[in-house]
Amino acid sequence: MSEVTVDIRDGKLRGASDGGVLAFKGIPYGAPPIGARRFLPPADVEPWAGVRDALDYGPSCPQASSRPQGWAQEPRLSEDCLYLNVWTPATDGGKRPVLVWFHGGGFSIGSGSWPVYDGTALARRGDAVVVTVNHRLNIFGYLQLAGLMPAEFASSSNAGMLDLVASLEWVRDNIGAFGGDAGNVTIFGESGGGAKVSVLHTMPAARGLFHRAVIESGPGLRVKRPEAAAELSKQVLADLGISAGDVKALQALPYERLLDANAKLGAAGAFGFSPVLDGRHITEDPRDAYASGRAPDVPMIIGCNRDEATLFLARDTSIDDSYDDARLEKRMSSLGEDGGRIIEAYRASRPEASPRELLLAIESDRMMRIPSIELAERKIAGTKTPVYMYLFCWSAGPLGSAHGFEIAFVFDNARPPVMGASTGRAELASQMSEAWLAFARTGSPDHAGILMWPAYATDERATMIFDRGPAQVAADPGAGERRAWQGVKTPIGMPA
Secondary structure, eight states, rough: OEEEEEEEETEEEEEEEEEEEEEEEEESSSSOGGGGTTTSSOOOOOOOSSSEEEEEEEOOOOOOHHHHHOOOOOBBBBBBOEEEEEEOOOOSOOOEEOOOEEEEEEEETTOTTTTOOOOOHHHHHOEEEEEEEEEOHHHHHOOOTTTTOOOGGTTTTGGHHHHHHHHHHHHHGGGGGGGGEEEEEEEETTTTHHHHHHHHHHOOOGGGGGSSSEEEEEBBOOOHHHHHHHHHHHHHHHTTTTOOOOHHHHHHSOOOHHHHHHHHHHHTTTTOOOOOSSSSSOSSHHHHHHTOSOOOOEEEEEETTTTTHHHHHHHHHTTTTOOOHHHHHHHGGGGTTTHHHHHHHHHHHHHHHHHHHHHHHHHHIIIIIIHHHHHHHHHHHOOSOEEEEEEEHHHHTTTTTTTTTTTTHHHOOOOTSSSSOOHHHHHHHHHHHHHHHHHHHHSSOOTTOOOOOOOOOOOOOOEEEEEOOOOOOOOSSSSSHHHHTTOOOOOOOOOO
């Protein structure tokens, strides 16, 4: 491993070269949002003298330690978390496609520093520049203080999304120094990261900063209403003993105290913090922006995994092999008459499935697949650029093709230390990563390793199936189950 330096807007950076890819980690893209800057929009970085090391990841935003099964802990937490990471084949003034990754974890946990997000393999395979981003989360990124604190805090409910805009502005201004093309930027993300991609389509400040988009298992159809956000904020301030207008007291609290208040909301069953329809930075729900054509008209890949719900329901010990029809019907009764109709549609298409298997299939579709289809169809109704739909079905172990399992394949990291090595995994990683890279380069995911991937349309609903063996296009997979959801009024889609 050797070191390399690069000049950017704010100063010189020292990165490392390993295996033909240059890595620059922990690059600040915004001033530390700490102390008197807590809850304010991101500010510019203070330029530095000399050479700044960019050899290690920056801190992650403070967050709860609880994780879904298999999710990593963050090694270092700090409100000083506005850092990004860049992997590139060369700093040679080239015009490589740029892929900017927004991590999952809802809007509450996670970072761009996980091993599965390492951009080395993807940058090497595609001669591309890969960027991952840390930003403000949970109470630090989405606490609504409008009407409760001075006017300069009116944007606090979307500070985390404004961080993402700032990261894209940094890419626009600096990525050329890393051999990237600022005029060809693809934003992509999974779970909450996919919802972040959706929400960026509604933000005037993000226009022109990205040119393609990928949403993996995170169709963000709606955002939080300001009334609901205001109620959460009032509960938090009451718990903290902070009076309206006393912003100095709020900013003086240790971040651990804010996390405690955030955790109490979760324990009370309240929805978490997430982007808010403030009418200024987020002007409408993504679903409406797509359908009306007011969203940026950029090509899109969208899809999900077949067994999304297994990860989320794994801790529910009541959903075991003894799960029966009565419990399934009781769970679905919240949808009224629609619940019974949906169960029958899944029974008809899966006659050998147990009630537990039916529940997992229904919940997987309710959470991710049906909202993904809705988002895709709203986009093609309102814009001219194509949408490409996929369904990830590769499975291993009791969770099947669970939420998040496609990420390692997209990043071409389906090998140690992320996963065990196998020829089949390497082949699937090649198919998926090459498709994402081709899309970033040209706007089409077609490449030599898969059959032609047609754009999605409501007549055929072409969907690329990623599983063991060659990827295959299917026309409207699970059509009967999809039709059963038509007209159902249920809170589906991210964010909550």
